[in-house]
Amino acid sequence: MKHKRNFKALEKRRLKGAKLLSQGKSQSAVARELGVARQTVATWAHRLAEGGKGSLKRGNLGRPRHLESSQEQELGKLLMAGALAAGYPTELWTLPRIGKVIAERFGVQYSVGHLWRLLRRLGFSCQKPEKRALQRNEPEIARCKRHGWPALKTKPSEKAAASSSSTNPA
Incomplete structure (x- = not known):
């Protein structure tokens, strides 16, 4: 090392x-x-x-940042407003979408591979959307769980049949 x-x-x-x-x-x-x-x-x-x-005297090491801190704060507010507010058809933020917003808004190009570092510095983390059907009917699912599911559950009989296994003590 x-x-x-x-x-x-x-x-x-x-x-x-x-x-x-x-x-x-x-x-x-x-x-x-x-x-x-x-x-x-x-x-x-x-x-x-x-x-x-x-x-x-020693200066800052590494490459200088492309976005100033005020621009990073503005980007954070844009991301928190949501992808719909930015003009996208779904609420899902992807790295290419974020890169496009940064390029349009601030005139700075970031590679998709570097964007996650910027997002982590801003306090964002990787999230996966829940996979649920668009046709999902929540009230019907709740009704089925309340009324249909107990009827489908079977209880074991009082006395189980004798086993032919030689290791079973019953």
């Missing part, structure tokens, strides 16, 4: 290198003192000259 880096320690080392460079030490001397390559110190010196000490 890959070991985790201590990003705070790395940032502290970069800032210490900046301090040594500002004291007038050569790049090779700073590299030897901190145990890094000269090219690394040269990169630090370039970033320090371009943007100051703030440029040596």
Whole structure:
């Protein structure tokens, strides 16, 4: 398993290198003192000259998000309003439908495979709709359970017939 880096320690080392460079030490001397390559110190010196000490601090790792937090909240409200409100014929949200809504509303394309990460971050989970017939008649089913089912249930007879099994003690 890959070991985790201590990003705070790395940032502290970069800032210490900046301090040594500002004291007038050569790049090779700073590299030897901190145990890094000269090219690394040269990169630090370039970033320090371009943007100051703030440029040596660690930024966000990974790709930047495509949707801002306000847009993500708006997307959450759109999804909670339902697929019917978004113009779809059924209430079922699918990943392709959500991707299409995001593309139309915010102008951002997400792959179908990545949409679930966005949805999980927004607090949604995978759901499967119940499979029930559209013709289902709930009052008739309730009546049948109340009146028809008890009549169909059979009770065992008082005394069971003798068994021919040699292991049965009866």
